[in-house]
Every structure is written in C-alpha cells, then in structure tokens.
Amino acid sequence: MANFTLFADGTTVSHTANSFERSMAQSLAAQDEAELWFCSNKLLLNKDKTKIMVFSMRGLPGDSDLVGEAKFLGVTLDRRLQWVLHIDSVAGKATKGIYVLRSLSSCVSVAIFKMAYFAVxxxxxxxxxxxxxxxxxxxRLFALQRRAVRVVSRLGYRDDCRDTFVKLGILTEPCLYIFENLLFVKRNSNYVTHGDVHEHNTTHKNNLVPPYWRLRRCQDGPGYWAVKFFDVLPEGLKSLPFKDLKV
Known part of the structure; x- marks a missing residue:
C-alpha cells in the first residue's frame, strides 16, 4: 500500500517491499495511479521532475540506472541515507555564509552580526x-560553525570559542541536534510509556518506550534518539509546554 505525502505543490509516494522487483512494480503502479488522479482533476504531472528512488542498505540490480540522489523539501537524500551529499550541500552554504560574515565584519555591530549569522x-x-x-x-559542520562564531565575535582563527557560544546564546551543532530531537518529542505526543506497558511501579515507569528496530543502523532516526534524549531530562523539563521548552 502506498503512502502519499503532500506539501504545497509537491507530492511524494512511498512504500516498502521485500524485493527490488516488487518495489519497482509498486512504484510504477503508484505513479500510474497518481497520473490518473492528476488527469481526472485536470492537473498535469511533470514527468521531468518525477523521480523514482529506491532506498536500501544493499547493492541493487541495475544500480547505475537508478536515481542516486534526490532533493526532498530542501534535504538531499541518497539511496542509503548516509547523508554525505546533504552535508556537502550544507557545508557549501555555510562556507558562503562565512564569506558574507567576513565581508560585514568592519561595518556592523555585534548584534547585527549575530542576526546575519543566524540568517546565512x-x-x-x-x-x-x-x-x-x-x-x-x-x-565538518561543527567546524564551520565554530569558524563562523569566531568571525562574529572577532576572534582569531585558533582562539577558543566555547565561552563565546554561551555569551552569544548560540547552541553548538551537537547541542542543537539534541534540542531539536527534544522538540520532536513534544510535537509528537503519541508515545507509549513503560507504565502503559506494565503495571509494575518501577523507577522508569514514566519514561517513553523507544520503537524497536532490529538493525542498529535503523536506530539513527529521530524516532529512536529523540525518545532516548527525552527520557534523561529532569521531570520538571519533561512537563513543560512546547512553547516554554522551545524558549
């Protein structure tokens, strides 16, 4: 069964299959179904922008004929979800942003500088x-972030910038990753606690239960780590409303 994800004027169809042949057959069938719906509603499917991409941790037959990367809502996806291509893209944008910050270094205040950092x-x-x-x-991105913060605070190339992050109120890349995962849990409140699973009065009965994944590689998504990060928060922070936690 295909799942449809709609955003603005973009439509994404996804499904799972236990073989490459079945996956391709389901993809083509879903594309035909989508095209029929478009025609019925007097819309046109842009085939030049339509891509079929197979995600797998294994080598695939006819590998060279498949799409190796695709952009989805501004994120570059590769077929094994190793994120190398996306990080390359973000690193390029951050490098250009640092160049912009250096160009502003002699003509704006620190407050404006900080705003520019958040923008670029x-x-x-x-x-x-x-x-x-x-x-x-x-x-790589954390290194570029430190370089940008040194430019904003007018530090030397090798000066320590740990205190500068605190002074400017900027989260480091690792902290930003943890923080956004915590917000992910708050946005998606349909989690099960250990107390929902059993009736024993254990120490961790109020902790959320992370989803089970057979492979360690599959634990890398926010569905797993977001729960792990949230469970170690103090109870006072767990109970905060979303807007208060975000602040």
Missing part, C-alpha cells in the same frame, strides 16, 4: 537536523 549559517545547519544530525560527517 545557522539556518542551514539547523534545518531538518533531527534526520541527519547523527551522521559521521557532522563534525
């Missing part, structure tokens, strides 16, 4: 970070 660097680093912030390449 921080916005790219934080966008959709719960999905890809666990990947091994994020250290």
């Amino acid at each position: 660097c921080h916005s790219h680093i934080s966008y959709a970070i719960p999905a890809w912030g666990h990947s091994s390449g994020v250290h």
Whole structure:
C-alpha cells in the first residue's frame, strides 16, 4: 500500500517491499495511479521532475540506472541515507555564509552580526537536523560553525570559542541536534510509556518506550534518539509546554 505525502505543490509516494522487483512494480503502479488522479482533476504531472528512488542498505540490480540522489523539501537524500551529499550541500552554504560574515565584519555591530549569522549559517545547519544530525560527517559542520562564531565575535582563527557560544546564546551543532530531537518529542505526543506497558511501579515507569528496530543502523532516526534524549531530562523539563521548552 502506498503512502502519499503532500506539501504545497509537491507530492511524494512511498512504500516498502521485500524485493527490488516488487518495489519497482509498486512504484510504477503508484505513479500510474497518481497520473490518473492528476488527469481526472485536470492537473498535469511533470514527468521531468518525477523521480523514482529506491532506498536500501544493499547493492541493487541495475544500480547505475537508478536515481542516486534526490532533493526532498530542501534535504538531499541518497539511496542509503548516509547523508554525505546533504552535508556537502550544507557545508557549501555555510562556507558562503562565512564569506558574507567576513565581508560585514568592519561595518556592523555585534548584534547585527549575530542576526546575519543566524540568517546565512545557522539556518542551514539547523534545518531538518533531527534526520541527519547523527551522521559521521557532522563534525565538518561543527567546524564551520565554530569558524563562523569566531568571525562574529572577532576572534582569531585558533582562539577558543566555547565561552563565546554561551555569551552569544548560540547552541553548538551537537547541542542543537539534541534540542531539536527534544522538540520532536513534544510535537509528537503519541508515545507509549513503560507504565502503559506494565503495571509494575518501577523507577522508569514514566519514561517513553523507544520503537524497536532490529538493525542498529535503523536506530539513527529521530524516532529512536529523540525518545532516548527525552527520557534523561529532569521531570520538571519533561512537563513543560512546547512553547516554554522551545524558549
């Protein structure tokens, strides 16, 4: 059964299958179904922008004929969800942002400088970070973030900037990843606690139960780590409304 995700004028169809052949057959059938619906409603499916992408941790037959990457709502997806291509894209945007900040260094105040940082660097680093912030390449973005913060605070290239993050009120990339995962839990409140599963009065009965994944690789998404991060929060922070936690 296909799942349809709609956003503005974009439509994404997804499904799971236990074989490559079945996956391709279901993809083509879903595309035909979508095209029929478009025609029935006097709409046109843009086939030039329509891509079929198979996600798998294994090698696939006819590998060279398949789409190896695609952009979805501003996030670059690769077929194994290793996020290398997306991090390359974000790193390029952050590098350009640092160049912009250096150009402003002699003509704006620190307050304006900070606003510019959030516009040209921080916005790219934080966008959709719960999905890809666990990947091994994020250290590159953290290095670029530190470089940007040094520019904003007019520090030298090798000066320590740990206190500067605190002074400017800017979350580091690792902290930003954890924070956005916590907000993910608050936005999606349909979680089960250990107390819902059993009646024993245990210490962790109010903790959320993370979803079960057979493979460790599958634990890298926000559905797993968001719960893990949330469970170690003090009870006072767990009970805060979303708007208060976000502040």
